[in-house]
Amino acid sequence: MIPYGHQYIDEKDIEAVCSVLRGDWLTQGPTVESFEKALAAKVGCRYAVTFSNGTSALHGAMFAAGVEKGDEVITSPMTFAATSNSALYQGGVPVFADIDERTGCLDPEKAMEKLSHRTKVIAPISYSGYPVKLSPFMEMARSVGALVVEDGCHALGASRDGFMVGQEADMTVFSFHPVKHITTGEGGAVVTNDEELARKLRLFRSHGITKDPDEMENADGPWSNEMIDLGYNYRLTDLQCALGLSQLEKLDDFVSYRRAVAGRYDEVLAELPGAVIPAGHPGHGYHLYAFRVPADIRKKLFLDLRDEGIWVQVHYPPVHLHPYYRKSFGYKIGDFPVAERFYSMEISLPVYVGLSESDQGLVMRKIEDMLKNP
Numbered sequence: 622m623i624p625y626g627h628q629y630i631d632e633k634d635i636e637a638v639c640s641v642l643r644g645d646w647l648t649q650g651p652t653v654e655s656f657e658k659a660l661a662a663k664v665g666c667r668y669a670v671t672f673s674n675g676t677s678a679l680h681g682a683m684f685a686a687g688v689e690k691g692d693e694v695i696t697s698p699m700t701f702a703a704t705s706n707s708a709l710y711q712g713g714v715p716v717f718a719d720i721d722e723r724t725g726c727l728d729p730e731k732a733m734e735k736l737s738h739r740t741k742v743i744a745p746i747s748y749s750g751y752p753v754k755l756s757p758f759m760e761m762a763r764s765v766g767a768l769v770v771e772d773g774c775h776a777l778g779a780s781r782d783g784f785m786v787g788q789e790a791d792m793t794v795f796s797f798h799p800v801k802h803i804t805t806g807e808g809g810a811v812v813t814n815d816e817e818l819a820r821k822l823r824l825f826r827s828h829g830i831t832k833d834p835d836e837m838e839n840a841d842g843p844w845s846n847e848m849i850d851l852g853y854n855y856r857l858t859d860l861q862c863a864l865g866l867s868q869l870e871k872l873d874d875f876v877s878y879r880r881a882v883a884g885r886y887d888e889v890l891a892e893l894p895g896a897v898i899p900a901g902h903p904g905h906g907y908h909l910y911a912f913r914v915p916a917d918i919r920k921k922l923f924l925d926l927r928d929e930g931i932w933v934q935v936h937y938p939p940v941h942l943h944p945y946y947r948k949s950f951g952y953k954i955g956d957f958p959v960a961e962r963f964y965s966m967e968i969s970l971p972v973y974v975g976l977s978e979s980d981q982g983l984v985m986r987k988i989e990d991m992l993k994n995p
């Protein structure tokens with residue numbers, strides 16, 4: 622079987638986790654801070670705060686941005702449900718805007734139409750690893766006093782205009798799920814240059830409890846701690862952070878590998894009838910290779926490939942069409958036609974570190990057969 626995504630674990634990763642198991646700290650120990658420092662250094666920003674997964678990291682970012690009941694969060698329907706769900710967890714209202722058909726990312730003009738004095742966050746997604754241009758969203762957000770939270774779960778290691786993804790937005794969220802660029806099993810992080818946002822993120826991932834005497838109202842001894850906000854237990858363990866540290870050392874190689882896979886697909890698939898290869902970008906991270914074919918043959922291609930053991934996927938059924946979103950907000954088919962059309966054509970081809978050239982060749986031959994003889 623050839624999956625669409627897969628982790629890459631080597632003996633160094635295994636040894637890194639084992640050494641934590643032999644030590645004193647399984648959680649809340651020094652490896653958490655080591656991983657956070659290394660991650661912040663890697664993306665070139667001041668702070669990284671780890672979370673138990675990418676979804677809890679998004680939730681933390683919405684909290685730190687101050688999203689409260691009724692506040693609006695503008696985002697894309699072409700994403701995993703976790704992006705807009707994180708606004709809901711805080712009582713916020715997700716406001717979708719349509720996408721740019723070329724890149725699959727939030728369209729700034731469409732987002733602009735949704736901007737209001739109730740907008741608290743604009744949350745573009747660097748869909749598939751294509752680094753969405755942030756400056757229009759930053760400008761829009763500044764004009765109404767909102768923040769930009771980039772969902773960078775597809776884009777660790779990607780870059781644009783000389784900046785790594787993670788450096789430009791007020792906060793950028795990463796996931797370390799096994800299909801993402803680096804893995805900690807489950808895991809996530811928020812990176813930021815803002816000290817106050819970093820403080821809020823740390824507070825939120827550990828029950829809202831502080832041990833800092835300066836933040837306490839009634840400290841009466843060295844044992845004191847105070848819950849000063851409602852937080853959660855969203856911590857990442859030292860075991861996971863050891864794996865993350867070890868994986869992070871390989872990030873540059875991982876991204877190069879993915880770009881090489883994408884380059885080979887581009888060359889062969891661009892020539893095929895009806896095929897649309899993903900928009901290129903020199904800083905693309907290629908979490909996904911989001912290939913498109915005419916909507917009327919997408920399902921057949923999907924089933925034919927799965928019959929051959931090629932476990933393709935579709936990213937994503939637009940979030941506004943999930944029954945929960947339809948029922949809660951009255952969304953319906955036709956609300957975001959560009960995202961809906963993109964979805965009807967999309968098929969994510971295998972791209973991961975360790976995908977062999979011969980396995981990739983097999984994938985491309987099957988697609989070629991099918992598209993030439995539909």
Ligand SMILES: *Cc1c(COP(=O)(O)O)cnc(C)c1O
Pocket residue numbers: 674675676677700701703704746772774775796797798807808809
């Ligand atoms: C993976 C992903 C998430 C959620 O990350 P988890 O670690 O699985 O919770 C959020 N947004 C996007 C776009 C993702 O791809």
